[in-house]
Amino acid sequence: MNAFTPNAALARDDDQAAALIERAALLGRAFAAVADEHDRNATPPLEQFRALRDAGLLRANIARSNGGFGAGLALARAIVAKIAYGDPSVALILSMHYSQHAMIVHDARENTGNWPAALAQRLTQASVEGRALVNAAQVEPALGSPSHGGLPETLARREGASWRITGHKLYVTGAPLLTWINVLARTDEPEPRLGHFLVPREAAGVRIVQTWDPLGMRASASHDVVFTDAAISVDDVVGLRPAHLGVQRDPHATAWYFSLVGTVYDGAARAARDWLLAFLNERKPAALGGAALATVPIVQESVGRIEMLLASNDWLLRTHAEAIDAGTAAAELSAVVKHNVVDNAIQAVDIALELAGNHGIARHNPLERHHRNVQCARIHAPSNSLLRTMAARRALGL
Helix, strand or coil: CCCCCCCCCCCCHHHHHHHHHHHHHHHHHHHHHHHHHHHHHCCCCHHHHHHHHHCCHHHCCCCHHHCCCCCCHHHHHHHHHHHHHHCHHHHHHHHHHHHHHHHHHHHHHHCCCCCCHHHHHHHHHHHHCCCCCEEEECCECCCECHHHCCCCCCEEEEECCEEEEEEEEEEECCHHHCCEEEEEEEECCCCCEEEEEEEECCCCCEEEECCCCCCCCHHHCCEEEEEEEEEEECCCEEEEEEHHHCCCCCHHHHHHHHHHHHHHHHHHHHHHHHHHHHHHHHCCCHHHCCCCHHHCHHHHHHHHHHHHHHHHHHHHHHHHHHHHHHCCCCCCHHHHHHHHHHHHHHHHHHHHHHHHHHHHHCCCCHHHHHHHHHHHHHHCCCCHHHHHHHHHHHHHCC
């Protein structure tokens, strides 16, 4: 048992969701205590993921029939929110893991046939046993994000009963902690196909290059991964389609991704807000005759703006997740939610920084870290500018 492991047992089935959220809240508070250290050193959160495993949270959205808790998006989002409040870098890795398993569960439920049954079972069983963490690898040096179009240079070459993967991926979130890497690649066939190849991180020919040294989200360990003739079973590939069709996005998986990414940055904004509230009540400048900054009307108006932004985020994220679980949400609304939640989170922390003044940019105050973390939302693919362009093209019929 490590330092983060909560001692409470799972509640009865009818209280299971509340029990999982409470476990996440306990862990989120513990993660907050060491977030600054991981931020300074850009170290991967290994102990945090051991704690998440021990708490059963890595299997939250795996089907009950397979040993998970059957969480839908609403519950998974609530768990991510508690972790993000403590350390959004940890929450980002967790959200990617959940998004991958959401595809597996949805594929089995809808019988789409994208995921080979044996492969899905191996990933699911490994996660239930607490020895698997999975994320995708899509961005490349020349291609950038596949959200902008184009085909990856990463190649899959058929050799007997194996695929051999060769290529270079950027920004693989949680890379040193992963058990499986879901690699977007095209085949070298005369008529190439595009698909997702599941490569064990420990496979021969897989090398992590420690390039991640960003402004914020430093503990997400989003390093480069280089694949050199890495061999996998011919059956360990998902969704092979003719490459000329481009990347085929599953709207259900996209909804999970957008919702959870938005939740991560909303969590950072809420942590910034709470630090600010304590600061404003404690700070009593001599010019105010001993009164706290919280009593100043213009300060109150700015705090009110933060509250409105975060209340909007809460409503958008909750109602969207509930609609996805109920099967009643339009696919394009997921992008709208991500766009607005991210913009609101950035604006809320900007207001907090302005109110705090020099205290807000002091490295010893958490607000400085929260501000750096939330800025990363601006470039998290697909960026909000791309989402607006896509919405415009739909509106214009292009």
